[in-house]
Amino acid sequence: MGTFLLFQASFGLLALLLSGVLVVNMLSALMAGQIRQIGVMKAVGAQSGQVMGVYLGTVAFLGLLALTIAIPVGVSVGEAFANFISKFLNFDLASYAVPPWVFGLEIAIGLLVPLMAAAFPVYRGSRVTVQEAISDYGVGRGSFGASALDRWLGRVSGLARPWLLSLRNTFRRRVRLGLTLTTLAAGGMVFMAALNVRASFINTLDQMFNSARYDISVGLAQLAPIAQVEQVVRNTPGVTQFESWGMAEAVVVYADGCTGLVISKGLRYLAPLDMTVLLLT
Incomplete structure (x- = not known):
């Protein structure tokens, strides 16, 4: 049971990591689309801290909204999963009560993880100047071509022009590209880990059942006379x-x-x- 709980905790941490990466990716795309709006707010006197407060407040509100859905759904799904595991592993559940610290931890994670994940993209987007925001047209800030990778991409030849444009545009926003690749890698890691654990779990169960040459094992909670127990089992229908x-x-x-x-x-x-x-x- 301890190993099983460790597996569950590991998958929970992987899911938390994946959700954090998704929040960073989503906020980066959102801030990229809000550059001109940020420029307008700064043009009428807004400071970077005020802009950050607006977007971080939006993230906190969305986190609270998600918690109102996640907590009841999580409790219901947890009870159903606990029933499935108890029947699968053949034990009785004493209670479905959820400890108060679990709700506290869920609320803390639901608020802190989105805010921490959104801190960098919001800070980066709020630092843009009015001139950069007004002149932004969605493909970069004029820095493409300065690095060695950009110069190497500029010398690539032998491909059709649409392929060259696609290749160069892929590396124009490197931060967004890195976040997208990180999201895909984290999702693939969780998927492969789930398949690996499933295969290992099924293989372990198969070996255990193949080595046990009996159908049912019954343990007594207290001492009882052997003759009396054997008489009860002998009179049970289906026991050969x-x-x-x-x-x-x-x-x-x-x-x-x-x-x-x-x-x-x-x-x-x-x-x-x-x-x-x-x-x-």
Whole structure:
């Protein structure tokens, strides 16, 4: 169960990382489309801090709006998933109550992650000058061609003109290109990790069921007479064969007949009553 919970936490962190990258990508595209509006606001006296406050406030409002949907949906989906896992792993759930700290953590993440992800693109967009904003036409700020990569792209030949234009325009906005590639890479990483865990989980279950040559294993919550338990099982419809196993404390016996220390509590020794098989768990 601990390993399973670790898997769930790992996928939760990956999903959080992916959502943060998506927020950065979305805000970068939004700020790129709002350059002229920012220029107009600055032309009438707005400061960079005021512009940042407007857009960060919008992000915070969207985060609150998303939380009003995410919290009830998350609780409902979590209960359904818990029911599925409990039936799949054959155990009973004691309660569906969600600890208060979980709601607090969800609210903190729902507000802080979007604000932290939006901080850089909003800061970068709010620092644009009035002249740059008014003269912006969506393809850059006149810096293309200054780097070695731009000069190399300018010397590429042998391709059709539409291909050359597409290739050069791809690297015109490098930050946006990097964010897009990061988003695609994070999504692919989560997808491949999910497929890998699924295949490993199914393979582990197949090996476990193939090694266990029985259909059902029943453990008793308290001690009971073996004869009474066997009588109940024998009278159960559909049972064709069964074995009674017992558990006992074990000690190490050396070749000279001396006994060693009692085996630690982390080990259990299980065996049928005829002692033909010994199982360490």
